[in-house]
Amino acid sequence: MLIKVVLVALGASGLRVPAPIAGRAATRSKAAARVPAVQATLIDAFDNYKESSRAYRRTVFGPDEWRKHRSTKRYFRAIWTGLLSGVLRGLALELLFVAAVAGAIVGLHVGGVATLAMPALPLTLTAPAVGLLITFRTNQAYDRWWEARKIWGAVINKTRDLTRQSHWFRDTARARSFSALAIAFGYALNAHCLKGTLQNPKDHIGSYSTVDDKLEAELAPLIGKQATAEVLAAPHRPVEVCRLLTRCLAEEGLTPQMEARVDETIAFYSDFGGMCDRIQKTPMPLVYTRLTARFLFGWLLFVPSALLSTGLGPAPIMIASLAIATLMFGIDELGIQIEEPFSVLPMDSYCNGLKALHDYAEFEPAPVVERPIPVYA
Numbered sequence: 001m002l003i004k005v006v007l008v009a010l011g012a013s014g015l016r017v018p019a020p021i022a023g024r025a026a027t028r029s030k031a032a033a034r035v036p037a038v039q040a041t042l043i044d045a046f047d048n049y050k051e052s053s054r055a056y057r058r059t060v061f062g063p064d065e066w067r068k069h070r071s072t073k074r075y076f077r078a079i080w081t082g083l084l085s086g087v088l089r090g091l092a093l094e095l096l097f098v099a100a101v102a103g104a105i106v107g108l109h110v111g112g113v114a115t116l117a118m119p120a121l122p123l124t125l126t127a128p129a130v131g132l133l134i135t136f137r138t139n140q141a142y143d144r145w146w147e148a149r150k151i152w153g154a155v156i157n158k159t160r161d162l163t164r165q166s167h168w169f170r171d172t173a174r175a176r177s178f179s180a181l182a183i184a185f186g187y188a189l190n191a192h193c194l195k196g197t198l199q200n201p202k203d204h205i206g207s208y209s210t211v212d213d214k215l216e217a218e219l220a221p222l223i224g225k226q227a228t229a230e231v232l233a234a235p236h237r238p239v240e241v242c243r244l245l246t247r248c249l250a251e252e253g254l255t256p257q258m259e260a261r262v263d264e265t266i267a268f269y270s271d272f273g274g275m276c277d278r279i280q281k282t283p284m285p286l287v288y289t290r291l292t293a294r295f296l297f298g299w300l301l302f303v304p305s306a307l308l309s310t311g312l313g314p315a316p317i318m319i320a321s322l323a324i325a326t327l328m329f330g331i332d333e334l335g336i337q338i339e340e341p342f343s344v345l346p347m348d349s350y351c352n353g354l355k356a357l358h359d360y361a362e363f364e365p366a367p368v369v370e371r372p373i374p375v376y377a
Contacts, residue, residue: 055203102304
């Protein structure tokens with residue numbers, strides 16, 4: 001590691017690094033990057049479970065769900081189903097590691113081999129720093145999730161506006177096509193967000209093979225095969241839908257005032273796509289995430305030693321170490337899970353709700369009211 005740092009510094013200063021040293025550093029770097037096959041498979045299994053479980057967190061609340069959410073039974077239900085928690089299952093590997101370290105420390109002490117007890121004061125002094133790190137991170141992750149939800153709320157509202165404004169069109173068929181394109185924007189944005197955040201979105205697309213297959217099946221009945229092919233061929237599908245909306249608007253030939261109002265609403269769609277891209281492509285600063293992970297993991301590994309110095313028995317030390325690790329890892333994991341919000345937001349439900357609005361609407365042109373021209377004396 002030291003050699004690697006020195007090489008980076010030399011490279012930044014423009015100095016030539018001798019080939020033998022560079023070769024040895026590259027070899028060590030490759031060796032450090034290798035992970036045993038069993039360990040990699042085990043980690044991948046836990047990661048795959050975390051990714052697949054995200055699809056089941058896209059909940060939409062109705063009256064029954066809110067009643068259950070407010071019920072006093074929630075405490076008993078949470079305790080009874082604690083071991084079935086998706087967060088705990090995802091943290092099983094980290095908790096097992098902490099348990100192994102605590103078991104080793106307790107075993108060495110009970111066997112008289114070594115006593116690795118340490119005063120609790122260092123952990124007491126650093127506990128506020130650990131709490132501040134994970135609390136700040138969780139709050140910022142929630143802000144990202146809430147911003148994504150507000151963006152989709154605005155998408156829903158503007159789509160309703162475009163469906164309403166389509167009644168200004170005198171051509172009924174074009175009005176229906178315009179409204180369908182507005183609904184298609186939501187589906188295109190949904191697919192765009194999923195493709196940009198999930199490596200394997202199989203659990204989010206049902207029986208379809210790919211996100212593109214799902215999007216094609218959603219758009220073809222709405223906007224036709226030709227327009228669907230144009231959207232699928234575009235590098236940025238939401239922007240392509242905006243282009244089709246603008247073209248449809250230009251073909252109608254509304255009055256300048258009406259056209260300006262409708263075009264202003266379409267312009268919001270471009271803003272929403274950019275907002276989603278900002279959240280999707282920019283995580284929280286990686287240096288903060290890495291520091292939190294290292295500090296938290298190291299801090300928890302010293303907890304058994306601190307508990308040992310208090311005179312607790314082996315069983316209480318093991319239980320307390322696991323309980324503290326579960327709490328601290330759990331809070332950090334909550335932030336990680338909602339930092340990328342699009343795969344846990346029920347975007348399919350939003351889009352299907354808008355489509356139901358489109359299917360219900362009758363695209364009859366609004367009546368033209370002849371108003372007398374005022375004459376001023």
